[in-house]
Amino acid sequence: xxxxxxxxxxxxxxxxxxxxxxxxxxxxxxxxxxxxxxxxxxxxxxxxxxxxxxxxxxxxxxxxxxxxxxxxxxxxxxxxxxxxxxxxxxxxxxxxxxxxxxxxxxxxxxxxxxxxxxxxxxxxxxxxxxxxxxxxxxxxxxxxxxxxxxxxxxxxxxxxxxxxxxxxxxxxxxxxxxxxxxxxxxxxxxxxxxxxxxxxxxxxxxxxxxxxxxxxxxxxxxxxxxxxxxxxxxxxxxxxxxxxxxxxxxxxxxxxxxxxxxxxxxxxxxxxxxxxxxxxxxxxxxxxxxxxxxxxxxxxxxxxxxxxxxxxxxxxxxxxxxxxxxxxxxxxxxxxxxxxxxxxxxxxxxxxxxxxxxxxxxxxxxxxxxxxxxxxxxxxxxxxxxxxxxxxxxxxxxxxxxxxxxxxxxxxxxxxxxxxxxxxxxxxxxxxxxxxxxxxxxxxxxxxxxxxxxxxxxxxxxxxxxxxxxxxxxxxxxxxxxxxxxxxxxxxxxxxxxxxxxxxxxxxxxxxxxxxxxxxxxxxxxxxxxxxxxxxxxxxxxxxxxxxxxxxxxxxxxxxxxxxxxxxxxxxxxxxxxxxxxxxxxxxxxxxxxxxxxxxxxxxxxxxxxxxxxxxxxxxxxxxxxxxxxxxxxxxxxxxxxxxxxxxxxxxxxxxxxxxxxxxxxxxxxxxxxxxxxxxxxxxxxxxxxxxxxxxxxxxxxxxxxxxxxxxxxxxxxxxxxxxxxxxxxxxxxxxxxxxxxxxxxxxxxxxxxxxxxxxxxxxxxxxxxxxxxxxxxxxxxxxxxxxxxxxxxxxxxxxxxxxxxxxxxxxxxxxxxxxxxxxxxxxxxxxxxxxxxxxxxxxxxxxxxxxxxxxxxxxxxxxxxxxxxxxxxxxxxxxxxxxxxxxxxxxxxxxxx
DNA sequence: GCAATGTAGGTTTTT
DNA sequence: CCTACATTGC
Numbered sequence: 001x002x003x004x005x006x007x008x009x010x011x012x013x014x015x016x017x018x019x020x021x022x023x024x025x026x027x028x029x030x031x032x033x034x035x036x037x038x039x040x041x042x043x044x045x046x047x048x049x050x051x052x053x054x055x056x057x058x059x060x061x062x063x064x065x066x067x068x069x070x071x072x073x074x075x076x077x078x079x080x081x082x083x084x085x086x087x088x089x090x091x092x093x094x095x096x097x098x099x100x101x102x103x104x105x106x107x108x109x110x111x112x113x114x115x116x117x118x119x120x121x122x123x124x125x126x127x128x129x130x131x132x133x134x135x136x137x138x139x140x141x142x143x144x145x146x147x148x149x150x151x152x153x154x155x156x157x158x159x160x161x162x163x164x165x166x167x168x169x170x171x172x173x174x175x176x177x178x179x180x181x182x183x184x185x186x187x188x189x190x191x192x193x194x195x196x197x198x199x200x201x202x203x204x205x206x207x208x209x210x211x212x213x214x215x216x217x218x219x220x221x222x223x224x225x226x227x228x229x230x231x232x233x234x235x236x237x238x239x240x241x242x243x244x245x246x247x248x249x250x251x252x253x254x255x256x257x258x259x260x261x262x263x264x265x266x267x268x269x270x271x272x273x274x275x276x277x278x279x280x281x282x283x284x285x286x287x288x289x290x291x292x293x294x295x296x297x298x299x300x301x302x303x304x305x306x307x308x309x310x311x312x313x314x315x316x317x318x319x320x321x322x323x324x325x326x327x328x329x330x331x332x333x334x335x336x337x338x339x340x341x342x343x344x345x346x347x348x349x350x351x352x353x354x355x356x357x358x359x360x361x362x363x364x365x366x367x368x369x370x371x372x373x374x375x376x377x378x379x380x381x382x383x384x385x386x387x388x389x390x391x392x393x394x395x396x397x398x399x400x401x402x403x404x405x406x407x408x409x410x411x412x413x414x415x416x417x418x419x420x421x422x423x424x425x426x427x428x429x430x431x432x433x434x435x436x437x438x439x440x441x442x443x444x445x446x447x448x449x450x451x452x453x454x455x456x457x458x459x460x461x462x463x464x465x466x467x468x469x470x471x472x473x474x475x476x477x478x479x480x481x482x483x484x485x486x487x488x489x490x491x492x493x494x495x496x497x498x499x500x501x502x503x504x505x506x507x508x509x510x511x512x513x514x515x516x517x518x519x520x521x522x523x524x525x526x527x528x529x530x531x532x533x534x535x536x537x538x539x540x541x542x543x544x545x546x547x548x549x550x551x552x553x554x555x556x557x558x559x560x561x562x563x564x565x566x567x568x569x570x571x572x573x574x575x576x577x578x579x580x581x582x583x584x585x586x587x588x589x590x591x592x593x594x595x596x597x598x599x600x601x602x603x604x605x606x607x608x609x610x611x612x613x614x615x616x617x618x619x620x621x622x623x624x625x626x627x628x629x630x631x632x633x634x635x636x637x638x639x640x641x642x643x644x645x646x647x648x649x650x651x652x653x654x655x656x657x658x659x660x661x662x663x664x665x666x667x668x669x670x671x672x673x674x675x676x677x678x679x680x681x682x683x684x685x686x687x688x689x690x691x692x693x694x695x696x697x698x699x700x701x702x703x704x705x706x707x708x709x710x711x712x713x714x715x716x717x718x719x720x721x722x723x724x725x726x727x728x729x730x731x732x733x734x735x736x737x738x739x740x741x742x743x744x745x746x747x748x749x750x751x752x753x754x755x756x757x758x759x760x761x762x763x764x765x766x767x768x769x770x771x772x773x774x775x776x777x778x779x780x781x782x783x784x785x786x787x788x789x790x791x792x793x794x795x796x797x798x799x800x801x802x803x804x805x806x807x808x809x810x811x812x813x814x815x816x817x818x819x820x821x822x823x824x825x826x827x828x829x830x831x832x833x834x835x836x837x838x839x840x841x842x843x844x845x846x847x848x849x850x851x852x853x854x855x856x857x858x859x860x861x862x863x864x865x866x867x868x869x870x871x872x873x874x875x876x877x878x879x880x881x882x883x884x885x886x887x888x889x890x891x892x893x894x895x896x897x898x
Numbered sequence: 899g900c901a902a903t904g905t906a907g908g909t910t911t912t913t
Numbered sequence: 914c915c916t917a918c919a920t921t922g923c
Contacts, residue, residue: 043913073913111914120914121908131910166908167915198913226913255911354910510912527911544909572909579911787915827914851902878905 005241008224008272010248010306013291013585014282014533017245018047021220022054024243028218029064037217038067039239043226043253045071047531051222068216072231073198075238076205090195091482092130094489095187096507099129101500102186107711108179110786110824112683113503121550122167123827124176126507128552131255133184135556137199138228138257139565140206143185146559151177154558165551172828173551179828180555190489202230206237215240223531224266225250228257229565244272249295249304250582252527254575261566276306282533284318286607287591291584293605298577319590320608324597327614331540332364334594334613338538339370339521349534350523351583353542358523361540365523373519375528382508383882384468384475388461389502395442395456396449396498400679402431407676407883410464411439415886416641422677449498450491454483479505526583537587540594541580543602551827640894642887647866649675656746656759658795661855664862667872668879671887678883688784691716691821692739692764695782698724699738699765712822712833716784719821719835726837733769733778740766742802746860749801750853755860761799765819778815778839779803784822792818793840797848816840870895 011017021040028038040055042048052069059066070078096117103109103116109124119127136142152174159170168176191197196204219239221227224246227235235242244266251260266272280288292307312318323334335350342348350372352358362374387409394405403425405411406418413421413436424434432440442460446452457480465476486504490496522534549557560566580602584591593603597612604610653660653674663670672678694705694717708714727733743760746753765780781796783789796816804811816839823834840848862869874892879885 045913071913115914118914122916123914134912252911253913256913356910525911542909544907548908550908575911576909 006272007243007275008266009243009245009275009277010267011245011277012247012280012306012310013250013582014280015277016281017222017247017277018051018054020277021222021243021245022051022058025055025067025220026058026064029059029062029067033217035065035067038220039075039216039218040067040069040220040222041075041235042069042071042222044531047071047222048074050531072234073201076201076234079205079208079238080201088195088485089201090191090197091485091509092197093479093482093504093507093509094485095133095197096126096130096509097486097490097504098187098190099126099133099183100503100507102183103129103179106179106182106186107829108176108183110827110829114682117503117506124551128550129180129183132180132552132556133187134197134199135255135257136184136559137197137203138230139259139560139563140203140230140233141559141563142203143181143188145563146181146184147562148178148181150562151181151555151558154561155554158554158558163549165554166548168551168827172826172830173554175830176551176828177555177558180552195485199230202228202234206230206233217241218243221245223250225260225263226253226256226258227262229259229262230257232259232262242272247306248302249299249307249578250530250585252530252575252579252582254571260571276309278309279311279313281313282588283312283585284314284316284587284589285312286320287318287584287587288312289607290320290591290605291581294584294603295577295581297605298580298602299574302574314588316589318587321590321592321611322600322603322608323592323594323611323613324600325594325613326597328596330613331594332361332368335361335365335538335540336368336370337613338592342536344520346520346535346589347517348521348536348538349529349532349586350521350538350540351526351529351586352523352540353526353579355525357540357542358525362523365521370521371519372521372523373517375517375522375524381471381475381478384465384472385479385506386882387472388476388479389505391461392449392453392456392505393498393502395439395446400681402435403678404680405439406435407678407886409468409882410461411436412464415883415890416645419645419676426677449501450487450496453487453501454480457483478509482509526579529586530582533586533588535588536590536592537583538592538594539583541583541603543576543580543599640897642891642894643866643870646675646869646891650863650866650869653863654757655743656757656856656859658761658798661852661859662791664855664859667869668876668881668884671873671884672881676883676887684784687712687822691720691784692782695720695765696738699735711831715833716822719833720782720819722835723819723821723837727767731767731769731778733767736766736768736777737763738765739763742799742806744802744805746856748805749798750856753853753857753860755863757860757863759798759802759856761795761802763799763803766803774813776813776815777803777809778817780817780819783818783820785820786822786824788820788823788836788838793844793848794852796840797845798852800845801849812842816845 009017009020011020025038025040029035040051042051048069048071052066055066055069100113100116103126104113109116111123115123116125119125155173155177156170158164159173164170165173191200216239218241219235221235221242221244224244225248226246246263248260248263248267251258251263254260267274283291288310292310295304295307325331325334339348350361352361358374362372365372390404390408391410393401394403394408394411403422406413406421407415411418421434428434431443442456446456457476462473462476462480465472486501490500490504517532524532557566584593595603660670660674663673690713697703697705705717708717727735740763741760742763743758746755746757746759749759763779764782766777767780768775768777770776779796779799781792781799783792796818800811800814800816803809804814817837818840819835819837821835823836824832825834870891873888874895876884876888
């Protein structure tokens with residue numbers, strides 16, 4: 001083989017890449033090359049095992065030793081170990097937590113930790129930054145290679161060319177650039193010498209092998225199209241002769257640094273001898289034709305000479321079917337119908353684009369009793385981490401967090417008992433009198449979260465997780481494994497707190513998946529399906545055309561650019577085509593593509609059969625695995641109580657507040673706060689109440705607040721001072737009071753609502769001024785919200801009405817004003833906190849009062865007819881509250897069984 | 899016909 | 914989280 005030292009083999013899907021590699025290896029051995037001089041490299045452990053299996057098969061009857069077969073990471077690890085520089089792999093949770101901490105303490109964004117941990121794509125969040133850091137490091141870019149002025153210049157250029165980021169001003173972006181660099185630095189310096197992330201392993205190996213490392217004579221690389229810049233570097237350093245096999249059309253790991261540029265260079269340059277493997281054994285004729293057509297249609301510019309060699313050596317014709325759904329909800333029925341037609345002995349791969357799709361589909365198939373396997377991602381464990389966090393919160397915390405713990409699944413308290421306990425806790429200070437004995441014991445025994453945390457996991461959380469099922473156990477074990485590193489790093493000093501521990505626990509982690517395919521029907525993402533084949537494939541794509549670049553992507557692109565590297569937006573679109581190509585080429589027989597009709601044109605190519613599918617069954621309600629098992633359990637001892645409880649609870653609620661009214665519009669929150677008694681306090685709330693009490697003291701007794709060392713507090717306060725100036729000097733007004741409570745009968749406020757309940761409001765500030773000959777009274781509500789919100793008008797309209805009734809002043813003489821003291825109209829914290837005061841227009845105010853009236857009516861109706869409330873509770877979707885879901889589920893069952 | 903309300907979507911993929 | 918667009922209600 002090695003007439004020339006570097007060979008690049010282009011191999012179409014199913015053409016026998018691994019087979020070719022193992023053949024070449026055994027040929028070398030037969031030619032007398034020593035095993036020790038040969039190295040095989042793969043990307044995944046799975047591929048490594050497969051390669052080993054094939055080679056052993058080839059040489060099993062010979063005297064040859066199996067050569068080194070490594071993944072890129074295991075090779076790197078062995079190089080590092082060789083240099084006595086071994087280290088610990090840092091859990092990704094650590095990485096994420098570190099980033100969250102930097103984002104928060106440096107106040108880079110105008111959001112608090114909870115929001116920054118979620119993946120709202122419009123907001124620069126932890127997930128985006130993790131990806132960015134990993135991506136940059138795959139190009140060997142560390143903070144010292146980020147030149148801030150260059151970076152900003154590139155960003156400015158994009159903005160000047162009209163390629164800015166939606167929702168971010170140039171000013172924000174420039175500040176964000178600095179923020180990103182700070183976070184990157186924080187992250188790198190947070191690790192000690194022995195701690196490494198995946199990219200550190202490669203980076204260190206490259207550096208060490210540069211110094212000196214015994215080269216292998218021959219290096220074989222599988223899936224060469226997925227190689228990142230540093231992996232390419234490593235190959236060049238460890239091997240003299242290179243035999244690389246890959247397929248550019250299957251490069252789908254660009255997000256991970258998979259660098260098509262390296263492959264393009266190899267293909268176009270003269271360093272490598274180019275070869276192509278002929279034919280495909282896997283794919284039947286029609287599928288091959290379809291796939292060629294697909295690639296040529298969507299990538300007309302791409303030179304892919306190996307496509308001319310993409311010929312089926314499979315005697316079957318095969319068939320491609322495009323199933324066009326009228327409605328997205330029909331998908332499960334389409335899948336079911338296809339599965340029902342399958343031969344039970346043959347394997348079916350249901351290939352999806354995202355883990356979320358995989359989870360949803362798997363749950364639906366379970367509901368239909370269709371046995372299958374889901375090769376899962378790691379994102380399904382969020383719920384369990386939340387439950388662990390809530391439980392720990394109550395074990396180590398006080399008051400409100402104990403109520404949270406009572407409702408957590410780990411307390412093992414049934415919902416009914418939980419409600420009773422939460423109720424009693426409001427009047428009873430002695431926990432021993434209300435909490436179950438076991439929880440009291442746990443609080444006492446493991447009461448110190450610094451020292452007994454791991455023991456608590458050992459003794460209680462992990463055993464209980466086992467009882468809760470596999471995914472609960474996986475989640476708990478995963479959290480447990482990553483705790484020592486947290487305690488070691490952050491467990492000392494002032495920054496250690498229950499809150500920081502909970503933040504750490506709530507972060508996602510990525511783990512190696514070890515799933516082997518064992519079922520005939522298998523749900524799998526495209527990326528995991530790479531390298532696999534099935535008798536039949538059902539592909540459910542999720543293709544989205546529109547691509548607005550995100551803030552963090554622009555920064556990453558600009559950093560690459562200033563390092564003379566590039567990963568263009570075009571490349572992102574091309575990768576999407578390749579992802580489809582990989583999915584389409586996994587089948588040995590038939591290929592079914594299921595897509596919504598409106599987005600089907602992309603796949604409407606010859607040769608394919610087209611079917612328009614509409615389901616006969618209408619009901620496609622989402623129910624999760626957990627629901628099913630719980631339901632079964634609950635049916636065993638079922639005693640209806642929720643309806644009565646809700647009724648009683650509603651009967652007791654006889655005094656409305658504005659917050660309560662707001663919650664009526666979001667019943668999940670209403671149930672949480674007023675039925676279950678769970679009060680959540682956010683940092684925004686603390687901030688708001690601090691400011692409000694400063695203002696109260698100032699208005700009532702001219703007290704000035706204590707020295708503030710918080711930027712946001714200081715600026716907000718200074719905004720209040722300018723408002724005060726405006727009131728006294730411009731309006732010539734006089735403060736009359738602050739924090740004044742008013743209470744009225746609802747039937748006084750809204751005469752056509754027949755009820756005995758009352759409504760209450762608290763006015764933040766009140767002043768009067770003279771206009772012409774009339775005295776005007778202004779009621780003021782101070783807001784520390786980031787944004788102007790038109791709902792506030794409703795609140796003020798109600799308060800104005802309450803005030804006019806209480807003081808028998810005509811509504812005409814009352815004006816209301818919203819004073820925003822802490823407006824931040826940007827996503828990035830540009831260190832500016834704006835102010836504005838809105839005098840409310842009387843006509844708008846009247847309309848707003850009508851709005852309030854509707855909500856009050858709704859509330860009164862709920863009190864009168866608990867069944868109408870139940871109906872609405874049952875129709876709530878998309879809630880984030882686990883307890884509410886539990887409540888809803890129980891209620892539903894109760895209603896169905898009564 | 900317009901306002902109020904609901905909901906999708908903003909990629910996402912993983913050694 | 915925030916916006917844009919679709920659907921529903923009066």
